[in-house]
Amino acid sequence: MTARMTRQRTAVVEALDELADFRSAQQLHEALRARGESVGLATVYRALQALAEASEVDVLRAEDGESLYRRCARREHHHHLVCRMCGRTVEIDGPTVEAWASKVAAAQGFDDIEHTIELWGTCADCRAAAH
Amino acid sequence: MTARMTRQRTAVVEALDELADFRSAQQLHEALRARGESVGLATVYRALQALAEASEVDVLRAEDGESLYRRCARREHHHHLVCRMCGRTVEIDGPTVEAWASKVAAAQGFDDIEHTIELWGTCADCRAAAH
């Protein structure tokens, strides 16, 4: 009933901290394997899922539908500007947008409102690399 | 080289118009079958893909990753407030948000900026139905 601390779980968290940007489960699995800290793929998925439920990591969907995970600095609600190519991420605050979203939704009689606000682009480095 | 008008393609467009709200490819396929206008599932996917490329339909991803399609009234850029349960959709304009999004992204040196802004909720009818 209590969450147990295992080698695998700490390894996943370490990999997230080390990589810093939004990464897919498979990328993390590969990174762990490369470092010698082998962890089963299913276990990586389970760890990320648990971390997401505990709000320890943020999850977002890439354009192709793959889930990307990141350990953000703030625990509070925020959004992201993400590089499509390398995953580089900037955390974004949008007080105006938050207010706008809830007002618009309420005006239409909708409940249990959630919003998805993400910005995608190509970061300066990736633009340079593409020459 | 030219797009041909076929029974299947017009059937898909008709189903979209009739259903009005965001629907998955499989839901549309089922709706067509129910009406007797049988169309292959792969064909439904191909038709939706073509329509999306031509900006004739909007596509968005449900929380479970499934793609949902809708024939919106406006062709111009806009966003959506969607009922999680029944797919009921309200088209949303957000001039403030548009300005905010491009300013924030540019300030970070990102290029080719796109944004995802979608609102999810439970519509009045679905809330009532859940009694």
Place this chain on the structure above:
DNA sequence: CGATCTTTGACAATCGTTCTCAACAAGCGT
């Protein structure tokens, strides 16, 4: 009508993600 050339559809294949379940190991009380 006939030739051309896109489109269709049943089915296989892909791919991210979840499930299964026997082997394993944390945490705990002794």
Place this chain on the structure above:
DNA sequence: ACGCTTGTTGAGAACGATTGTCAAAGATCG
């Protein structure tokens, strides 16, 4: 340190949405 209990792991199967394959069907045009 030693078992017990019970959550956790991992290899592989299963899943589900989507896409690829390719021979047969049909839209368009002269």
